[in-house]
Amino acid sequence: MGSEPTNGIDPEVVRARVEDALATSEPVFGRFFLARLLDLTVTYDDEQQRTCVELPFADFLRNPQGSLHGGVIATVMDISMGHLCHRYLSTAVTIEMQMRFFRPVNGPSRCEGRLLRPGRRIVHLESHLYDEQGRLCASATASWHRLDTDSQSQTPQTVAEPGNT
């Protein structure tokens, strides 16, 4: 197994990223394997109740056309909203999410999440993804169902199953 580049992807870079993710991941918010594989940095602005998720660029995240894959963008946006919900309201599961794509992303990006409507049961959020030049490249809105307010009828197993609402 050599370390020669494969279609622009340097195998050693991928292997180092994977080993780091294996060594540092835990099944908790902010540190689960996919978040570590993407090398995300999640920070919070507690006064404004916002999250910022930073995503470094990596060749292995490209789509067939060469820019950051839309599924990776969806993953990062989902994380920016889920972490926000978890920190300021309660654990919740995604009901639906809509994503809009404005520009291809070809470098580091950051994703800013904020609450649109923090309802007692249903929470609406939005997230914006910017590139290094500060240009808006994608946006997302989503609704989540809070698990705390229906606690009487939730079993622990159900609580652990996102989406099962």
Next chain:
Amino acid sequence: MGSEPTNGIDPEVVRARVEDALATSEPVFGRFFLARLLDLTVTYDDEQQRTCVELPFADFLRNPQGSLHGGVIATVMDISMGHLCHRYLSTAVTIEMQMRFFRPVNGPSRCEGRLLRPGRRIVHLESHLYDEQGRLCASATASWHRLDTDSQSQTPQTVAEPGNT
């Protein structure tokens, strides 16, 4: 660096998956790195003009609550629709995608994409994700912008930049 399990994730399984993806990926539809890392199998029903994308389950794809991460589901659905567009119409870029989550996924799944409205410029598609028991776990609808019908004003560079419409 040992191969002992980390939070339910077997490092050897992850490493084998990564090496296979490095060895078999190419920057083309169906074989780019992320599609290979997820070990996707894409098949087509040319008569019905449908795609089927099969996704094996893997521990490293779990969210903090333990089931398949919504971002992975988004990635697979996006691929099911992009491949469909590419095979039956033309290369196209995602304008927007909305995803709905019905049930958590905890095993292998398959995603079936079909055309809703194959317009000359704008294409609407939908995709449904089922678990091994055949239960509907998630659905997505999306619109894509075809790049072929505006060819006069598209430069090759623009064609290569998804979302830049």
Next chain:
Amino acid sequence: MGSEPTNGIDPEVVRARVEDALATSEPVFGRFFLARLLDLTVTYDDEQQRTCVELPFADFLRNPQGSLHGGVIATVMDISMGHLCHRYLSTAVTIEMQMRFFRPVNGPSRCEGRLLRPGRRIVHLESHLYDEQGRLCASATASWHRLDTDSQSQTPQTVAEPGNT
């Protein structure tokens, strides 16, 4: 006040429609004023758990370009899904709705609603609008929040306030 046509709209047709709606409307499902003004006919297929809402065409429903206004389409689709929820599950309020427009509508249309995922708390539905030739002209998907399963914490007033979740 004459009955001469105003930009293609026959005032007498509008007045007759309004008088009929005033005479036949009640603040209940299927018979509230807007549903009567649009002259909707709502029918159900109880075996398949589907609704069909028929909308006659009228000149006063045109947009500035001359076809059926998207807001009217949204109204009819919302009704097709709300009535479905109400008949087969419980009263519920719309969390969100996404609509897709495929073709302009210039004549009578019908809207068919069905359940995508009848959850205990969150219900996902979809609706398709067809023209007289049976062509798919628009589609919608939506999620609704059921009010029955949270009955302990709902006051009658809250139940009467759609969207307040």
Next chain:
Amino acid sequence: MGSEPTNGIDPEVVRARVEDALATSEPVFGRFFLARLLDLTVTYDDEQQRTCVELPFADFLRNPQGSLHGGVIATVMDISMGHLCHRYLSTAVTIEMQMRFFRPVNGPSRCEGRLLRPGRRIVHLESHLYDEQGRLCASATASWHRLDTDSQSQTPQTVAEPGNT
């Protein structure tokens, strides 16, 4: 046919509204029949490139539960975005629109539209609806397809058919 109230709706108020709409409507932006029936006032902030659409409350716009019908909200939001597109970019047709409902509306409201991404072919917009107390009651995002940039291949008839893309 008397003018006695029908389920909270004063027939004379409805008739006066209808006569005013018949007398003042024209098949143009801002003055077509539905916009006049809803008694909308559309204003623009040219510096910020925003629209504001004001909607007076009327009993005949209620849903079966008693608040402003979601289809009316959709109509007003669609108008706020279509007018924005028309004034600052070009005529365009709606590809899709997603609406989120946060609070029931029981009085006058105003809807503020702004451009999210004014692309050369695809335009993304958003709109927020506020009640008299300034509370956010609903939001919408949408994508529209501009008709000017594809002018070579558009026939006048196609231009007149929204959604036919």
